[in-house]
Amino acid sequence: MELQSIIAAILAKHIAIICSRVRARWDGQSGIQGLSKIDSDLPSIIGGIVTASISASGSKAWQCEFGRGSMMAKTTAENPYLPQFFENTANGWNPMRRGYSIRGRAAGSYTDLDGVSHESSGSMAGLNLERNIGAKDAMFQPLKPQFIIKEEMERGIPELVIAVQSAVAGYTIQSLTMQSEIYL
Numbered sequence: 001m002e003l004q005s006i007i008a009a010i011l012a013k014h015i016a017i018i019c020s021r022v023r024a025r026w027d028g029q030s031g032i033q034g035l036s037k038i039d040s041d042l043p044s045i046i047g048g049i050v051t052a053s054i055s056a057s058g059s060k061a062w063q064c065e066f067g068r069g070s071m072m073a074k075t076t077a078e079n080p081y082l083p084q085f086f087e088n089t090a091n092g093w094n095p096m097r098r099g100y101s102i103r104g105r106a107a108g109s110y111t112d113l114d115g116v117s118h119e120s121s122g123s124m125a126g127l128n129l130e131r132n133i134g135a136k137d138a139m140f141q142p143l144k145p146q147f148i149i150k151e152e153m154e155r156g157i158p159e160l161v162i163a164v165q166s167a168v169a170g171y172t173i174q175s176l177t178m179q180s181e182i183y184l
Contacts, residue, residue, distance in 0.1 A: 003171050007050045008043035010163045015040045015052055018156040022056070025148045026064050031138030034059030035114045038149075056149060059113035065149060069102040069130050069142030078145065102129045102140050 019038045026036045035058030043052040056065070066072055066079040073079035086093055094110075096103045107122025124132070129140040 003168060004045045004048060004050050006167050007164055008045055008052075010167055011043045011050060011052050011160065012040075014156055014160040014163065015043075015054060017159075018152050019054060021152045021156070022148055025146075025152070026060060029060070029064055031141065032060050032063050032068075032143070033139055034063065034112070036060035036064065054149070062113060063143055064146050066147075067143045067145035069140075070100045071142035071144045072100055073145040073147075074100060078147075096126045101131075102142065103127060104129055 019040055022038050023036075026038075036056070037058050038054065038056045038061065040054045041052055043050050045051075062081075062085075066081070074082070076082055094103055094105050096105055104124025104127045105120040105122070106125045107120055109117055109119050111117050130142050133140050
């Protein structure tokens with residue numbers, strides 16, 4: 001078997017483990033509603049380079065990773081998708097928000113991050129829901145970011161490196177570089 005194919009097989013196995021760990025941690029989060037999905041592409045070999053990707057989506061995934069309300073990750077270094085979230089008033093961002101706290105919406109229909117349509121009566125438009133009803137309803141409590149994908153990648157990469165080093169021990173290698181980037 002060619003060296004790149006061996007590395008691709010090891011990478012596929014370890015990415016599946018990372019995705020499984022992330023999924024289990026997301027599933028264990030109470031008080032967070034919405035969808036969460038994590039998938040990976042099969043590794044590909046292009047020009048002798050083995051690549052693979054993990055993608056995540058859904059409002060629960062977003063909240064688990066980057067937090068919610070006044071406790072969410074507030075910098076693009078921590079939350080690279082924050083500018084798009086702010087600009088996305090059609091799906092998610094409430095234009096009644098001042099700052100980061102969770103606020104009531106104006107009367108009318110809106111679509112959440114998962115593409116589900118809702119109707120707001122407007123009775124709490126502009127009110128800080130974290131302060132007013134957050135103690136009674138977990139959906140309106142702020143959440144700290146957990147960066148679960150990043151943590152599981154950081155945990156999984158050393159395991160992957162050990163597996164690759166073991167598999168390539170009998171080969172002459174000019175260079176072996178591993179790199180990870182996280183996109184949600």
